[in-house]
Amino acid sequence: MGLKIKLYYGASDLGENDIVGYELKGLNSVVDKVDELCHGKNKKRVYLLASEDLGENEDNNFVFVSDSYLEIQEMLLNHKRLRTCKTFFLQEYESFEDAYSVALSMKEINELCYN
Numbered sequence: 001m002g003l004k005i006k007l008y009y010g011a012s013d014l015g016e017n018d019i020v021g022y023e024l025k026g027l028n029s030v031v032d033k034v035d036e037l038c039h040g041k042n043k044k045r046v047y048l049l050a051s052e053d054l055g056e057n058e059d060n061n062f063v064f065v066s067d068s069y070l071e072i073q074e075m076l077l078n079h080k081r082l083r084t085c086k087t088f089f090l091q092e093y094e095s096f097e098d099a100y101s102v103a104l105s106m107k108e109i110n111e112l113c114y115n
Helices: 027-038 069-078 080-084 096-106
Strands: 004-010 020-025 046-052 063-066 087-093
Touching (some): 004 027, 020 027, 027 069, 046 069, 063 069, 063 096, 069 080
Parallel strands (some): 004 087
Antiparallel strands (some): 004 020, 046 087
């Protein structure tokens, strides 16, 4: 039995739909859910993966942007810092500009965010 992990997913065509939340058991289940949600979708998507609870310091949260959900899966499986996370956010965007704008806003509390 694995660690209980929450995954919140926001599709790019959110429109009337809400962000969907899943409660999964273990990181492998999260990777499988990412595959289920993203496989076969329009390839013109940019994904933002963010984590919560990597420590007491809020600016320590992990943010990763890629146009490949396979890279998201690889990151989940191989990045040691993510093995203890209990909450992930996966969001789709239509451009890197949109995804990086959101990523930047997520890091605004970090002193390295701006010059």
